[in-house]
Amino acid sequence: MYQSPTAEAEVAEELAAVRPGLLPxxxxxxxxxxxxxLTRLWRALAHEPLPWVTGRVHGAHSLALRLADGRTLHGPHADPYATGAHVTAVRLGRERHDDPARLMTGLAVPHATGFALELGHSVASLALSRAGADHPKEWPERDWEWEQRVVDGHPFHPNCRSRPGFSVAEQLAYGPEHHPVVELGTVAVPAAECLVSGDWPEELRAGEDVLLPVHPWQAAHVLKRSCDRWRSAHPLMALRTLALPGGPHVKTALSARLTSSVRDISTYSVGASAALSALATDLAARTDGLLHITRTLGAATAHSPDLAALLRESPEVYAGPGERVLPVAALTTTALPDSPAWLAAFARLALTVGLRLLDLGVALEAHGQNLLVILSADGTPVRLVYRDLADIRISPARLARHGITPPALAGRLITDDETALRRKLFGSLVAGALAGTAGSGPVLRAALAAAVPALPRTPDLAALLEGPVPAKALTLMRLSPDTPGDQWCSLPNPLVLEPGA
Structure with a gap:
């Protein structure tokens, strides 16, 4: 039987050895x-198409889930767009559960044991992250400082801070919320054995070799070899992507499961990077200056997802005098989202840009990590920056309708399926970035209601307004390890949520 304190106790024991002052x-x-x-898990149980949930009974302020084995799970109303920690306990039969790992074990559904372990690690790592976070009240000046203010990770994923395979010492040394400086290394690989895309800088070449930047965790746990020291860098929200002082961002391979996915870099992504960067430059020029897309400067791989790297522009290059650029996920560390007018302006900007690109033929993965906002000196949202083209979706048919030559690519990025395109954008932007910034369904509804009248009427907007909002079924995906790819759920449209929902 799983014992709830296990992950918590393991972290406490390690912490006592490496940073005892942080233990209290x-x-x-x-x-x-x-x-x-638990709040994130309850949201998933309430809204995802889990095969062992056979019915949902909604009360005025409560929700009961009927399970396939005849038991009933009771909890509070589950706002699909709420963030924070408003669920402190639920009841399975007569047993009260305030620990998500123990709850999952008690549910005893297929693959619950492994997921319960992940939830335990998520709790322990989140507590460690919160304990080590110490942010000044003034606004940061550098982009990486904004990134390091995001402590809680994904606003809706129960594995919001799960870092299996990382010791406490490694979390403190590499987690951005702990403000470390990470020493990146390089591995020399004969150029003939590498795939290189774009411009690979001279400082990462040595004779006939290509020097591939390597994260120290990857070197120790996956490559199991020492690396030549290269440069110091600041880790960003993505952990494996780091900012070089005065230089580009470096996306490294990090073959660990963080949240849902193993974070490596595929040969496909390296090979597609130059074509995607060129397409992004063309598309950004068609947004009337509202969107910048960071260019991939160069990418290289030793034909292994475990040994590859990308060099990408820093979003800072697109901020003018007096402006600040920050990831959308960091907005909740400011007072800005508390203003209904500000949030409506931001929603209008984000939807205008997202729908424009979707109409042109590209669906962005515009969640709070990939999407950044440029603020004027007075905090007004004026432009957006998008980074990381590795998981967008491209419609050759839509591009062709606008006279844009589709990139010479095949594979997972390419689709003309309208459902897939809309899921990609709306699932990340509306159910992700905007919902995470708003923090609740009623606040999101108000922002959308104020923004929608100014948006161009397109079939994609009509689909958003008329139907439910797609969102990734993140818990279902973790409980379905044999089912590849994304799985989806449908959330109530925030524009038609019941008052108080």
Whole structure:
């Protein structure tokens, strides 16, 4: 039987050895971390198409889930767009559960044991992250400083801070919320054995070799070899992507499962990077200056997802005098989203840009990590920056309708399926970036209601307004390890949510 404190106790034991002064804060953060992960899990149980949930009974302020084995799970109303930690306990039969890992074990559904372990790690790592986070009140000046203010990770994934395979010492050394400086290394690979796309800089070449930047965790745990020291860098929200002072961002291979996916870099992504960057430059020029897309400067791989890297423009290059650029996920660390007018303006900007690109033929993965906003000196959202083209979707038919030559690519990025295109954008932007910034269904509804009248009427907008909002079924995906690819759920349209929902 799974014992709830296991992951928490393991972290406490390691912390006592490597940073004993942080232990009291870690222990104090554990109840809040359990509630934060439980809130995310309850949202998934309430809204995802889990095969063992056979019915949902909604009360005025409560929700009951009927399970296939005859039991009933009771909890509070589950706003699909709410963030935070408003669920402190649920009841399975007569047993009260305030620990998400113990709850999952008690449910005893297929693959629950492995997921329960992940949830336990998520709680412990989240408590550690909160214990180590110490942000100044003033606004940061550098982009990586904004990134490091995002402590809780994904706003809706129960594995919001799960970092299996990372010791406590490694989390403190590499987690952006702990403000470390990471020493990147390089591995020399004969150029004849590499695939290189774009311009690979001279400082990462040595004679007939290509020098591939390597994260120290990857070197120790996957490559199991030492690396030549290269440069110091600041880790960003994505952990494996780091900012070089005064230089580009470096996306490294990090073959660990963070949240849902193993974070490596495929040969496909390296090979497609130059064509995608060229397409992005063309598309950004068609948005009337509202969107910048960071260019991939160069990419290289030793034909292995475990040994590859991309060099990408820093979003800072697109900020003018007096402007700041920050990831959308960092907006909640400011007071800006508390203004209904500000949030409506931001929603209007984000939807205008997202729908424009979708109409042209590209669906962005515009969640709070990939999407950044440029703020004027007074905090007004003026432009957007998008980064990481590795998981967009491209419609050759839509591009052709606008006289744009589709890139010479095949594979997973290419589709003309309208459902797939709309899921990609709306699932990441509306159910992700905008919902995570709004923090609740009613607040999101108000922002969308104010923004929609100014949006161009397109079939894609009509689909958004008329139907439910697609969102990735993140828990279903973790409980379906034998089912490849994304799985989806449908969330109630925030524009027609019941008052108080």
């Amino acid at each position: 804060r870690y222990r104090a953060e554990l109840p809040g971390a359990r509630a934060a992960v």
